[in-house]
Amino acid sequence: MALLEASGIVKIFGKLTALNGAALTVGENEFHGLIGPNGSGKSTLMKCVAGAETPTQGSVRFAGADITALSPAERARAGMSLKFQITSVLPALSLYDNILLALQAQASLLDLVLSRTRGALHDQVMTMLQQFRLAERARDPASALSHGQQQWLEIAMALAAKPRLLLLDEPTGGMSLEERRVTGELLAPIKAHCSLVIVEHDLDFIRDICDRLTVLDQGAVLETGTVAEIQASRSVQEIYLRRA
Template identity: 85%
Template sequence: MPLLEATGIVKVFGKLTALDGAALTIGENEFHGLIGPNGSGKSTLMKCVAGAEMPTQGKVTFINRDITLLSPTERARAGMSLKFQITSVLPTLTLYDNILLALQAQSSLFDLVFSRTRGVLHDQAMMMLSQFRLADRAHDAAAALSHGQQQWLEIAMALAARPRLLLLDEPTGGMSLEERRVTGELLQPIKQHCSLVIVEHDLDFIRDICDRLTVIDQGRVLASGTVAEIQANKSVQEIYLRRA
């Protein structure tokens, strides 16, 4: 049984059909890349999966549950987490407090009212910062981080809820080559407990970390398969790679 299955996804904006019967299937502990030319519908499909956009037609099933009409908050409670391309850390707060707030979002109101969470969550917050090579900056303001480090912090925050599925929309945008390489290294360990869907333009990066790829072109799935299968696919070579 797939972890996530989106079928027949149609999304219409006025006279524009952004998605026309797109589909996506994600397995347990799978890293899955969404690739395609600019404007192909990759991010729109991601948003339909996450609930940021509601599909005009189609169905999204997550952990054997129909979530097509659920809000992003309800999907988060079900075990899904999303990080958009634009960084949304709280820049004036320290890295530690950014992580702590993300962790506290999972705590009960009772624990929050009686201030029981900070001490309990301290070790977990530091562990997450260490996992993303940020522990030595724990008490620095998030605004002092490089762009790449802010992306790592936000990924760590997205993982605070211990999701079954993490959705990343162009996480390496604006990063240096070294930051992209490190990002791949930092993501690998989460495969033990979390699947990943990633929209990305950097083909080298996505090829190195993903188990499977889905290619979207003009709102439709052009091909889906292993990295090797996609690289050998004639339609992908002729349509996607030529236009990328």
């Protein structure tokens, strides 16, 4: 059984049809890339999966359950986590406290009221910071980080809930080549316990980390397949040449 199945997704904004029967299927422990020219509907499909947008038609199933009508918060509780393109870290707080808050969101109200969580979560906070090569900056304000490091911090925060599926919308936007390379290295270990759907314009980056790709064009799926199959596709080559 697939972990995620979005099928027949239509999304209409006024007179604009952003998605026209789009579909996306992602397996357990699979890294799946969502690519296509600008305006092809990638981010809109991601938002429909995450619950940030409600499909005009179609359904979204997660872990066998229909979640089409669930809110983003309910999807998060079901095991889905989303990071949009724009960072949403709290810049005035330390890296440590940003991660701590993300972990505390999973704690009970009683534990929060009794202040039981900070000490209990210390090891988890430091483990996550170490995983994303940020431990030495733990006490620095998030505002002091480079753009790429802020993206890594937010990915770490998105993983705090131990999701079964992580959704990333253009995580390497604005990064240097070296930061993009490191981002790929940082994401690789999560495959052992988490699937990934990633929208990305950097085709070299997405090719290197993904198992399968889905190509959108004008709101519909053009092709889905392995990286090798998509690279060899004449249809895919043509849409990129046409939009170049």
